Amino acid sequence: MAKLTLIRGGRVIDPSQNLDEMVDLWLEGNRVLGTEPIPGAVPDRTIDATGLIVCPGLIDVHVHLREPGNEEDETIATGADAALAGGWTTIVSMPNTRPPIDTPAAVEFVILQAKRAGKAIVLPSACVSKNRAGEELAELGKLYEAGAVAFTDDGAPISHAGLMRRALEYSRMFDVPIFQHCQVNELTAGAVMNEGDVSLRLGLIGMPPVAEEIMVARDIMLAELTGGHVHIQHLSTARSVELVREGKARGVRVSAEACPHHISLTDENLAKFDSNFKMNPPLRTARDVEAVIQGIVDGTIDLIATDHAPHSPEKKNRELDQAPFGILGLETMLPIVRQTLIEPALMTWPEVIAKLTIEPAKLIRVEQYKGHLKPGAEASVTLIDPDRAWTIDVADFRSKSINTPYQGWSVQGRAVATIVCGEVRYLLDPHRETMMA
Amino acid sequence: MTATTSFNHRHLLALEQLTRDEIHYILDQADIYAAHANAGRLKHSVLNGTLVAQLFFENSTRTRSSFGLAARRLGADTLDFSPSSSSISKGESFIDTAQNLVAMGAKVLVVRHSVPGTPQLLTQYTDASVVNAGDGAHEHPTQALLDLMTIRQRKGRIEGLTVALVGDILHSRVARSNIWALRKLGARVILCGPPTLVSDRWTTLGCEVRHHLDAILPEVDVVNVLRIQFERQRSALFPSVAEYFELYGMTQRRIEMGRDDLLLLAPGPINRGVELTPEVADGPNSAILDQVTNGLAVRMAVLGLVQGHAAAPLEF
Incomplete structure (x- = not known):
């Protein structure tokens, strides 16, 4: 008989069913039983969730795990472990590895490595184009059969409008979204940050916001033309938010994600030339930050994803031009989102949790069994101490890399237990767990 | 123009960071060195025994020779580092290179680099004074x-x-x-x-x-x-x-x-x-x-000041 787990005394939040109550949650094996009392039942394990939020396991649809090819930066095991510490139970890996994930064998490799690691669940995305070269469609049907939940050439945009059109058309038959990194390369040559007053002052080459916005506009139009689903990754500018808002109003199948760094930092942070503030899309202006936050609040932006992008110190701690783009995100999302959205009372915990659970689940079409706590759902659950004060310190990171802009920040809010398919795979407070003899 | 404020920085990275009085003070110091030179007093002792290392990761003729001469006029020893004859071509990072020069005793690093912010970055990795001799399109x-x-x-x-x-x-x-x-x-x-x-x-x-x-x-x-x-x-x-x-x-x-x-x-x-x-x-x-000509006086003033030394006053 499958083991019974009781998560007792927490505030259970499941936005998919508008649930926000102080109730007990029962898990049986790898499935959710529900929140109804079970007369006479004796749990094999009890987790004391007093003072904690109990919510569906968080889902991050934008994670770079660097394996295969750059295991010095991260591996599937270390990345999936970092995910657990951040409260994520499922992460979607990006295919810009070496070699890129553009064959069924490569998709299966990622899934297998994640299973071996036994940390967070990894659902791979696969390339739109063969070898991520942006020229010919990869075998999307075979990739889908192998387990890919999204198609993307992330790290690079699909520049060729004709290829993007075909990808949006062809992927319709599998009902799989195309994740797009929106960037017109001709406008960003040599750039390391946002183009604006700050780049001018620092003498650094900038990417104008329109380099993102032109492609957001184009791809919304192509989605409209084809009926395909385009998902705008790491949306970062005010005008991009407007474009998505307009597209949705017209009924276009467009969705969008925003990253914690794009709502908590601005290009002014580059003034010290620290490469831990260098990512792509770059940190924008305060006005953009405000607009992206507004987009999250009003639902234009469907969900929050991290774009976790590990780089080893020897690569990242360099001259700003030569350091690669990207920062860590998995282990710092919760406190940053708390500080940016919840502390100023722009959103409630249930509203934020929707963007970390049911919304990403819908995006990758797994909402039948993930992203909620309805009876029968996958027993993946995150316990959050919403007010836990802590200091972000790379020495405690489970990621293999340390490239965070948040080092030393005093923050509040932290995952204290992460349960994946009924197994407690991360537990910050061991005293909360009681096993029956 | 008669500012008397002293200069209390260990580095000279960017004029953006200086006050009006600090800029006037450096210019006044440079005027003093220029006046000394006009009076035939070319050599000074404020940096006697101090090692000034020049790290030029980008080509330069006049800035480099001007800094080198300025350092020697102040009594410093100089060590010239150029990428063509160095480990950079073997893949050593510029941070490692700078740390090696500091390990040899360099107290001042005069740095030119094609990437903005590189001199500032170096200040996190060494205890030496860093003088920006031009960083990309940022400052000079x-x-x-x-x-x-x-x-x-x-x-x-x-x-x-x-x-x-x-x-x-x-x-x-x-x-x-x-x-x-x-x-x-x-x-x-x-x-x-x-x-x-x-x-x-x-x-x-x-x-x-x-x-x-x-x-x-x-x-x-x-x-x-x-x-x-x-x-x-x-x-x-x-x-x-x-x-x-x-x-x-x-x-x-x-x-x-x-x-x-x-x-x-x-x-x-x-x-x-x-x-x-x-x-x-x-x-x-x-x-x-x-x-x-003035560049030499300015660089003497700067090299002295980042090490905490003002020019000897003119005697009348």
């Missing part, structure tokens, strides 16, 4: 200081003057350092070049942006002719050198359009026939060689 503090010293010498003041910076503003660290210093010291600054090299955004730094050189010449006291940075041009930002010269080249005709006492500066190395004609470069309005 000693160049701007020597420009200001030259202007002050010739005009007696900075405040209230109108100074035009002409040419490749976008890629120019000299322009950025000049803008900060000139604005702090109360000059009016006009930036002049094609819109691809001087966008309206530059007005955020307190400058005026103009695109027609002929139109501004009658109103300026000083023209600083910036070099076209062919090495930093990413894509064609103007159609041809010939067209550039036609629009922005400093010719005798243009000198005559300006005031009689128009002061002409150029940071060098100059591209004769691109930014200015030989007759203008060598003519009476030009202070190009004074700039080089």
Whole structure:
């Protein structure tokens, strides 16, 4: 008989069913039983969730795990472990590895490595184009059969409008979204940050916001033309938010994600030339930050994803031009989102949790069994101490890399237990767990 | 101009970070060294026994020799590091290189690099004083200081003057350092070049942006002719050198359009026939060689000050 787990005394939040109550949650094996009392039942394990939020396991649809090819930066095991510490139970890996994930064998490799690691669940995305070269469609049907939940050439945009059109058309038959990194390369040559007053002052080459916005506009139009689903990754500018808002109003199948760094930092942070503030899309202006936050609040932006992008110190701690783009995100999302959205009372915990659970689940079409706590759902659950004060310190990171802009920040809010398919795979407070003899 | 504030920084990274009084103080110090030199006192002892290492990750002739000579005039030992003869070609990082030089005893690192912010980055990795000798398109503090010293010498003041910076503003660290210093010291600054090299955004730094050189010449006291940075041009930002010269080249005709006492500066190395004609470069309005002379005094002042030493006072 499958083991019974009781998560007792927490505030259970499941936005998919508008649930926000102080109730007990029962898990049986790898499935959710529900929140109804079970007369006479004796749990094999009890987790004391007093003072904690109990919510569906968080889902991050934008994670770079660097394996295969750059295991010095991260591996599937270390990345999936970092995910657990951040409260994520499922992460979607990006295919810009070496070699890129553009064959069924490569998709299966990622899934297998994640299973071996036994940390967070990894659902791979696969390339739109063969070898991520942006020229010919990869075998999307075979990739889908192998387990890919999204198609993307992330790290690079699909520049060729004709290829993007075909990808949006062809992927319709599998009902799989195309994740797009929106960037017109001709406008960003040599750039390391946002183009604006700050780049001018620092003498650094900038990417104008329109380099993102032109492609957001184009791809919304192509989605409209084809009926395909385009998902705008790491949306970062005010005008991009407007474009998505307009597209949705017209009924276009467009969705969008925003990253914690794009709502908590601005290009002014580059003034010290620290490469831990260098990512792509770059940190924008305060006005953009405000607009992206507004987009999250009003639902234009469907969900929050991290774009976790590990780089080893020897690569990242360099001259700003030569350091690669990207920062860590998995282990710092919760406190940053708390500080940016919840502390100023722009959103409630249930509203934020929707963007970390049911919304990403819908995006990758797994909402039948993930992203909620309805009876029968996958027993993946995150316990959050919403007010836990802590200091972000790379020495405690489970990621293999340390490239965070948040080092030393005093923050509040932290995952204290992460349960994946009924197994407690991360537990910050061991005293909360009681096993029956 | 009689500022007495001292200079309490261990590094000289950017003029953006300095106050008006600190800039005047450095210029006053440079004036003292220049006066010593005029009186035949070339050698000083303020850096006796101190090792000054020069790390030039980008080509330079005059800045490098000027810093080297300035260090030796102050009594320092110098160590010259150039990438062509170094481990950089073997893949050593610039941080490792700098740390090695500090391990040999360098107390001051004079750094030139093609990437903005690199000198500032180095301050996190060593205890040595770092002097920025030009970082990409960011800043070139000693160049701007020597420009200001030259202007002050010739005009007696900075405040209230109108100074035009002409040419490749976008890629120019000299322009950025000049803008900060000139604005702090109360000059009016006009930036002049094609819109691809001087966008309206530059007005955020307190400058005026103009695109027609002929139109501004009658109103300026000083023209600083910036070099076209062919090495930093990413894509064609103007159609041809010939067209550039036609629009922005400093010719005798243009000198005559300006005031009689128009002061002409150029940071060098100059591209004769691109930014200015030989007759203008060598003519009476030009202070190009004074700039080089003053550069030595400015660098002596800076190297002394980052180590906490002021110039010996003049004896009368």
